[in-house]
Amino acid sequence: MRTTAAVLHHVGQPLELTELELRDPGPGQVQVRIRATGVCASDLHILDGRLPKPLPVVPGHEAAGEVVAVGPGVDDLAIGAQVVLSILPRCLACDACRAGRTNLCSWGGELAATGTLDGQLTGWHLDDGSSVHHFNGVSSFATEVLVPRSGAVEVDPAVPAAVAALLGCAVSTGVGAVRNAAQVRPGQTVAVIGCGGVGLNVVQGARMAGASRIVAVDVDDDKLALARRLGATDTVDARGDAVRTTVTALVDGGVDHAFDAIGRPEALGDAFAVTAPGGTAVAVGLYATDAQVTLPAFPLVGERRLVGTYLGGVDPHVDIPRLAADHLGGRLRLSDLVVERPFDEVNDALDELRAGRVLARQVLTVD
Ligand SMILES: [Zn+2]
Ligand SMILES: [Zn+2]
CATH class of the missing domain: 3.40.50.720 (NAD(P)-binding Rossmann-like Domain)
Structure with a gap:
């Protein structure tokens, strides 16, 4: 299927809103329709070359969306569930995972370094067939994405998507x-x-x-x-x-x-x-x-x-639902932090963040 993504081809240039061909979800993968994605300084780091990534890449890493399809082997996530995406997919088998420090998972580190979803393959490509990389398994500056199952955390649908997005980075951190x-x-x-x-x-x-x-x-x-x-x-x-x-x-x-x-x-x-x-x-x-x-x-x-x-040393699957409960219980006040704007203003949002003109967090919303 087709997805619209904001692609960084060269450091120092604006993102290009581009249609990509998205694969069907493979084993252990989940297809998510993005509802809201925050604009974080780490995205700027990629654009400006302070955080080198394999190019071309789709930035965006703080997002909430809706599960639209699951790949083979994913039997614990319902179609339609609201999920927060996480830059901390984990294998639960490496030394760090077994020590309880899943945020330092070596497999997650491999995905981050290679810009792939499994160490080898990306989930989408340009019309000429060339691959576009992922940002830490999330790449949420897009209308639909594939993510590893362990990078999707189900949260209470009572949390508005623009607020839920923040749980993935700013609030966790x-x-x-x-x-x-x-x-x-x-x-x-x-x-x-x-x-x-x-x-x-x-x-x-x-x-x-x-x-x-x-x-x-x-x-x-x-x-x-x-x-x-x-x-x-x-x-x-x-x-x-x-x-x-x-x-x-x-x-x-x-x-x-x-x-x-x-x-x-x-x-x-x-x-x-x-x-x-x-x-x-x-x-x-x-x-x-x-x-x-x-x-x-x-x-x-x-x-x-x-x-x-x-990322605040969190275990996303434990801490993100807790943070959602903190928000719903009124302890964590997140509504004041959200400044919503439409997805196609992604470059303007990044420019304003770079200029320091933003109060709290810009969240791009996708209809
Ligand atoms: Zn961030
Ligand atoms: Zn691991």
């Missing part, structure tokens, strides 16, 4: 960083550097974890105001205030947990600098593959930790 990487406990203090789609969910995760102080840092007044509505107790304007001294003055001696939700070495340096002795700095954002960070060594004597996290 932000809340997961709080719950899994930092393990914030009630009464602890938190700083969040960067209040975009991910950072605002770090703020919400910290509020749900019972943090006593949540210091949000950004350069944008509207983002800081939204951070306050979502649970930040203090805000720091990084345009006028020196971030490190302001945060450590607000929370005397530094915070228990500081998060770089931007993905830049300077922001990670700020996060590390504002941790108290015994504190944890968490690298939440996705860094350019050649980014380097230099940190002062002496503060490590204070038993500070610097930890990385991939």
Whole structure:
């Protein structure tokens, strides 16, 4: 069948809305009609060459849709079910999977590196027969996609698709960083550097974890105001205030947990600098593959930790349904984060994200 996809042929160029021929789902695969797909900084990283991928490729990795067909061997997903797509397909057989760290699955890593659905084949091609690659088994900037069964997580249809989409990346990453990487406990203090789609969910995760102080840092007044509505107790304007001294003055001696939700070495340096002795700095954002960070060594004597996290360390099949329940229960406020726009505005949405003009998360919707 035919699908319309936004294809990146060359780094630095706009995506081209192109019709592709989509294969029937193979063994263990699921065909999904995309309803909503978020626009994340990681997609920009691909477009701008900071995250090299096999080309041509269809970006998009934060999406919700409807199951329209399943391949042989898929007997636990009904046609019509609402699913959130996940960039963490897993094999449940490799060392990482057996250790319970399915987000580090080596098979999932192979799909990401090869841009295929099974290590060898892609699910679609151009009319001249040439393959188009997938982005981590999702490639949701398209109207219909094939994904591995383990990359589709069924969620309650009561969650609107535009909200459900966010569960796949921004919410998993932000809340997961709080719950899994930092393990914030009630009464602890938190700083969040960067209040975009991910950072605002770090703020919400910290509020749900019972943090006593949540210091949000950004350069944008509207983002800081939204951070306050979502649970930040203090805000720091990084345009006028020196971030490190302001945060450590607000929370005397530094915070228990500081998060770089931007993905830049300077922001990670700020996060590390504002941790108290015994504190944890968490690298939440996705860094350019050649980014380097230099940190002062002496503060490590204070038993500070610097930890990385991939998609918040979540197990999508456990955590995404939980996050959906958090939304339906009113604990996680996601409706305020969604700015909907039609799918064919994908390049405009990416341009506005690049320019930093976006409050919260743009979500492209497909009729
Ligand atoms: Zn993302
Ligand atoms: Zn595995």
